[in-house]
Structure formats: C-alpha cells, structure tokens
Amino acid sequence: xxxxxxxxxxxxxxxxxxxxxxxxxxxxxxxxxxxxxxxxxxxxxxxxxxxxxxxxxxxxxxxxxxxxxxxxxxxxxxxxxxxxxxxxxxxxxxxxxxxxxxxxxxxxxxxxxxxxxxxxxxxxxxxxxxxxxxxxxxxxxxxxxxxxxxxxxxxxxxxxxxxxxxxxxxxxxxxxxxxxxxxxxxxxxxxxxxxxxxxxxxxxxxxxxxxxxxxxxxxxxxxxxxxxxxxxxxxxxxxxxxxxxxxxxxxxxxxxxxxxxxxxxx
Amino acid sequence: xxxxxxxxxxxxxxxxxxxxxxxxxxxxxxxxxxxxxxxxxxxxxxxxxxxxxxxxxxxxxxxxxxxxxxxxxxxxxxxxxxxxxxxxxxxxxxxxxxxxxxxxxxxxxxxxxxxxxxxxxxxxxxxxxxxxxxxxxxxxxxxxxxxxxxxxxxxxxxxxxxxxxxxxxxxxxxxxxxxxxxxxxxxxxxxxxxxxxxxxxxxxxxxxxxxxxxxxxxxxxxxxxxxxxxxxxxxxxxxxxxxxxxxxxxxxxxxxxxxxxxxxxxxxxxxxxxxxxxxxxxxxxxxxxxxxxxxxxxxxxxxxxxxxxxxxxxxxxxxxxxxxxxxxxxxxxxxxxxxxxxxxx
Numbered sequence: 001x002x003x004x005x006x007x008x009x010x011x012x013x014x015x016x017x018x019x020x021x022x023x024x025x026x027x028x029x030x031x032x033x034x035x036x037x038x039x040x041x042x043x044x045x046x047x048x049x050x051x052x053x054x055x056x057x058x059x060x061x062x063x064x065x066x067x068x069x070x071x072x073x074x075x076x077x078x079x080x081x082x083x084x085x086x087x088x089x090x091x092x093x094x095x096x097x098x099x100x101x102x103x104x105x106x107x108x109x110x111x112x113x114x115x116x117x118x119x120x121x122x123x124x125x126x127x128x129x130x131x132x133x134x135x136x137x138x139x140x141x142x143x144x145x146x147x148x149x150x151x152x153x154x155x156x157x158x159x160x161x162x163x164x165x166x167x168x169x170x171x172x173x174x175x176x177x178x179x180x181x182x183x184x185x186x187x188x189x190x191x192x193x194x195x196x197x198x199x200x201x202x203x204x205x206x207x208x209x210x211x212x213x214x215x216x217x218x219x220x221x222x223x224x225x226x227x228x229x230x231x232x233x234x235x236x237x238x239x240x241x242x243x244x245x246x247x248x249x250x251x252x253x254x255x256x257x258x259x260x261x262x263x264x265x266x
Numbered sequence: 267x268x269x270x271x272x273x274x275x276x277x278x279x280x281x282x283x284x285x286x287x288x289x290x291x292x293x294x295x296x297x298x299x300x301x302x303x304x305x306x307x308x309x310x311x312x313x314x315x316x317x318x319x320x321x322x323x324x325x326x327x328x329x330x331x332x333x334x335x336x337x338x339x340x341x342x343x344x345x346x347x348x349x350x351x352x353x354x355x356x357x358x359x360x361x362x363x364x365x366x367x368x369x370x371x372x373x374x375x376x377x378x379x380x381x382x383x384x385x386x387x388x389x390x391x392x393x394x395x396x397x398x399x400x401x402x403x404x405x406x407x408x409x410x411x412x413x414x415x416x417x418x419x420x421x422x423x424x425x426x427x428x429x430x431x432x433x434x435x436x437x438x439x440x441x442x443x444x445x446x447x448x449x450x451x452x453x454x455x456x457x458x459x460x461x462x463x464x465x466x467x468x469x470x471x472x473x474x475x476x477x478x479x480x481x482x483x484x485x486x487x488x489x490x491x492x493x494x495x496x497x498x499x500x501x502x503x504x505x506x507x508x509x510x511x512x513x514x515x516x517x518x519x520x521x522x523x524x525x526x527x528x529x530x531x532x533x534x535x536x537x538x539x540x541x542x543x544x545x546x547x548x549x550x551x552x553x554x555x556x557x558x559x560x561x562x563x564x565x566x567x568x569x570x571x572x573x574x575x576x577x578x579x580x581x582x583x584x585x586x587x588x589x590x591x592x593x594x595x596x597x598x599x600x601x602x603x604x605x606x607x608x609x610x611x
Contacts, residue, residue, distance in 0.1 A: 011414075018423070021403075021406075025488070026429075028441035032437070032440065032441040042449060044450075045451055046454025046455060046457070089283075089289070093270060093283065093286055096270050096273045098269075106606065108294060110609070112293075114542060116547075116564075117546060118546050118548050118567060120297075122571070122580070123297035125571075126297065142292070177275065178275025178276075178278050179275065209548070210546065210564075223434060227552070230443065230556075231556060234443065238440060242437045245433045249429050249432040256425065257421060257422065257425050
C-alpha cells in the first residue's frame with residue numbers, strides 16, 4: 001500500500017499513536033472490569049482486597065436493577081415495533097419521490113438524528129402530557145423512536161439503492177398484484193436489512209440515556225437507574241453490569257472478526 | 267403521490283403514507299411545536315391577587331356584621347347585594363389564583379439570568395473545544411484505518427473502535443469516573459508513590475476541572491468523529507498520494523493539500539455530530555461533575571424541568587440550545603459545502 005513509501009520514522013510514530021489511542025479506548029474498560037472482582041466495597045484496582053464474585057450475587061439480588069433491565073428490554077422492543085415500520089415506510093416513499101419534494105421530506109425525516117437527545121425527550125414529554133400521558137415507559141418509547149426510526153430509514157434507503165427494480169416491474173407486467181409483489185419480492189429483499197435495523201434499534205434504545213432521562217418520568221430503565229445511583233457514590237455492582245456488557249460485546253466482536261476474515265480468505 | 271400509487275398500488279401506498287405521516291406528526295413536528303409553544307408563554311403568579319382576595323373577605327365579614335344588625339329591610343337587602351357582588355369578585359379572583367391566565371411573549375428567553383447566560387455561552391465554547399480536540403485526536407486514527415494499513419489490520423482497528431461504542435455510553439463515562447475520582451485509580455497510584463496523601467483528603471480533585479468532562483466526552487463520542495472521516499478517506503485514490511510523493515511533496519504537504527481536502531465532507535459531518543452530541547450531552551457532565559465542577563447548560567435545562575418545575579423556562583432553554591445546534595449545522599454545511607444527504611451516512 002501507500003505506506004510502503006512512508007518513511008520508517010513516520011510509520012513508527014503512527015503506530016505508536018494507534019497504540020496509545022487503543023490504550024485510551026480500552027484501559028478504562030479494563031480497569032472498570034477488574035474492579036468488579038475486587039472485594040473492596042468501593043470500586044478500585046489500587047486497593048486490592050482479594051478476588052471475589054460477591055458483587056455478581058449482589059446484582060442478582062438487586063430488585064431495582066433487574067426491574068430496570070426488564071424495563072429496558074420492554075422499551076427496546078417497543079422502539080423496534082415503532083421504528084422499523086416507520087423507517088421502512090419513509091424509505092419506500094423517498095425512493096419513489098422526485099428530487100425536490102424528496103429533499104424536503106428527507107430533511108424532516110433525518111432531522112431527529114441531528115437534534116440533541118435531550119430535546120427529543122423534552123418535546124415528547126410536553127407533547128404527550130397534552131393527552132394526559134405522563135412521563136414513563138410509553139413516552140420513552142415514543143421519544144427514542146423519533147430518532148431511531150431515522151436510523152432505520154437510512155439503513156433501508158441504502159439497501160433500496162441497490163435494488164433492481166426490473167424484477168418488480170416484470171412481476172407487475174405478468175399480472176401480479178401490488179401486494180403480492182411487495183410480499184414476495186420487496187420484503188424478502190429488505191428482510192436482512194430489517195434484521196440489522198432491529199439490532200441497531202435495540203442497541204441504541206438500550207444504551208440511550210440523554211433522551212430517556214427526560215421522558216421516563218417516575219419509572220426507570222437500567223441506564224437511568226445506574227445514573228441516579230452514581231449521584232450517591234460508586235458501587236462495584238455497577239462494575240459488574242459493566243463486565244457483563246464488555247463480555248457480551250467482546251464475544252460479538254470476535255465472532256464478527258473471525259467471520260469477516262474467513263470471508264476474505266475464501 | 268401518483269408515482270407512489272403506481273409503484274405500490276393504492277392500498278399499500280396509502281398505508282405507507284399513513285405510517286410516514288404519523289411518524290412525522292406524532293414523533294417529530296408536533297412535539298417540536300409543542301415544545302416551542304411551551305417556551306412562548308408563562309403564567310403570572312401575582313402575589314397581590316391573594317392579598318385582594320383576603321381584603322374582599324374582610325369587607326364581606328364587616329358587611330355581614332352590619333347586615334345582621336340592620337332592622338330596615340331595604341337597607342339590609344342593599345347590604346346583602348353588596349356582599350353577593352364581593353363574593354362574585356372573590357370567586358373570580360380565586361379562579362385566577364389557582365389557574366392564572368397564560369401570557370404569550372419572549373420573556374422566557376430574555377429573562378434568563380446572567381449566570382445562566384454565562385453557562386450557556388460557556389457550554390457552547392466547551393462544545394467547540396471538545397469538537398476541535400476530537401478532530402485533532404481522531405484524524406490520525408481515521409487516516410490509519412482508511413489508508414495506512416492493510417485490509418486485515420483495518421478490520422481489527424474498526425472493531426477496536428466499535429467495541430467501546432457498543433458498551434453503554436453511561437458505563438464508558440462511569441469508567442472514567444472511577445479513574446479520576448478522589449479515591450480513583452490515578453489518585454490511588456499517586457498515593458502509592460507517596461505523591462498525594464489520601465488519608466488526609468490530599469487527593470488531586472480531577473473531577474472539579476472541566477478537562478475531566480472533556481476527556482470523558484471525547485472518549486464517549488470518538489466514534490462519531492472517526493467514522494465519517496474513514497468513510498470519505500476510503501474513497502481517496504491512493505495513486506494521488508503516490509503521485510504527490512513522487513513529485514517531491516513532504517508528508518505534511520500531502521496531508522494538507524491532498525488528504526485533508528478530500529476528507530472535508532467527513533470532517534464536516536464528524537464535527538457536526540460531535541458538536542451536537544457534546545453541546546446537548548446531559549450524561550457526561552452530570553455524572554462526571556456530580557455538581558462539583560462547573561455546570562453545563564443541559565444540567566440547567568434538567569433542573570428547570572425537574573427541580574424548579576418550570577417547564578416554560580425549561581422549554582425556552584431547550585429551544586435556545588436547539589437554535590445554536592441548528593446554526594452550527596448550517597454554518598458547517600455552508601463552510602464545507604456538504605448537503606444533508608452527505609451527513610446521513
């Protein structure tokens with residue numbers, strides 16, 4: 001590659017930089033994970049009091065965190081149910097619209113991605129109060145869906161750009177109904193993207209804090225519960241939650257790397 | 267419209283339009299309108315209304331006394347009419363007291379206190395600094411991922427960038443909180459070395475310094491800066507770099523004249539996302555400072571809503587923030603000549 005021409009010194013500096021950058025990315029996570037196994041009751045790695053799994057047990061008995069986890073899953077499923085159809089409809093409409101009307105619609109549908117999360121939370125909270133719905137899991141679903149639907153739409157749009165339309169047209173010419181074409185050609189073509197979009201929506205919803213904290217009212221999700229605890233001080237139980245996330249992510253990432261390098265080798 | 271029905275048929279086309287309309291109205295435009303409307307009115311809670319009501323009841327009590335001592339039927343009827351009138355006035359005022367009339371205007375925006383305005387400006391400056399720092403820190407990384415390494419290494423680096431992102435935003439902030447806290451990792455190490463005295467609270471208060479928030483914020487939003495740049499840099503023809511080098515350009519000059527100009531749209535998108543996220547971030551400052559360091563504007567918005575319970579003022583603050591973010595986006599799009607379609611990757 002072009003780096004063959006780079007001077008050895010420049011390459012060395014770049015490699016050192018990459019190393020430092022990765023350290024910056026991973027050292028905090030490593031520290032956080034290590035402290036989960038320390039029996040000291042303040043999360044620490046410098047005050048090591050011996051290996052323990054007691055904080056995992058404490059997490060299992062922590063009713064509010066478990067309930068928060070369940071609430072997070074409920075909200076995430078709700079977000080998927082709202083944002084996948086919305087994103088799909090938006091993308092299908094946009095691919096068939098002319099340049100000018102398309103641009104206006106596109107701007108509106110993409111705008112939530114560029115809006116600060118707290119503002120999405122606030123506007124949903126105010127809007128739903130007009131209907132007598134106070135902040136809670138439902139409003140959180142609506143607030144999160146407003147921007148997650150945009151992400152889903154962008155994924156569908158990218159996929160639709162690669163679509164071969166002649167297939168649909170041929171089916172229509174041969175007398176198939178629109179519904180049949182949609183069910184047998186369009187939907188199967190978009191199915192893999194729908195799956196990806198659902199995964200993305202789940203992750204986005206699960207980790208969302210800035211929007212949720214305004215919309216959640218008196219209820220709580222895993223993330224808002226953790227945040228409100230951090231006000232009163234740190235606890236190794238939170239580190240355990242962190243370890244679980246790190247472990248799940250690493251498993252997923254390793255699988256991905258192995259799969260993609262195998263694909264390359266083929 | 268017609269093209270939609272032609273492509274999807276009447277029933278399906280109508281369904282798609284219905285769903286999209288619901289999305290636009292119920293999730294995007296009307297909530298936004300409701301927030302703006304909320305920011306444009308307030309209810310005056312005049313203290314003197316209560317005083318007026320008290321006075322009316324006093325008068326009524328006096329009249330009542332007069333009326334009970336009055337033997338002349340005509341005069342008594344007159345007094346009772348007066349009492350009834352005062353009672354009606356009092357009832358009207360009481361209704362106002364419990365539900366004061368809305369007044370529309372811009373006062374929620376102009377009434378922002380000097381301190382809050384200072385925090386508003388400071389938040390914008392901080393967010394700009396975070397954006398600039400993130401750009402400087404991320405550029406070499408984006409260059410490495412897109413151009414300076416083989417395909418295998420690029421995959422590993424990409425995954426290395428995504429992994430921290432897949433872990434909860436809050437937990438990423440928490441990790442830094444642990445490191446920088448009074449009894450955190452850095453102070454712990456310094457304590458070992460005998461440089462600080464933890465037993466006598468002689469720790470270094472990293473969290474009270476705004477740079478602690480910067481550090482955690484860049485850490486949290488790094489991906490939004492790196493990926494747009496990687497996306498544009500990947501489309502750069504490497505022959506251009508080789509040609510420039512063959513013609514004798516220095517590395518610095520190649521970056522300045524070939525690579526950075528090509529990365530411009532990516533830089534613009536990265537800056538827009540990072541600025542928007544950091545200016546509107548509630549999680550990072552709220553958790554990192556715990557009220558000890560300087561507030562960010564998002565914390566003021568939160569307090570207006572959930573501590574002062576003043577939704578009108580809070581909405582006005584939120585609208586101000588939205589205006590700044592929108593202005594930043596428009597300016598960047600103008601400066602870098604990118605369209606909305608480039609922003610959404």
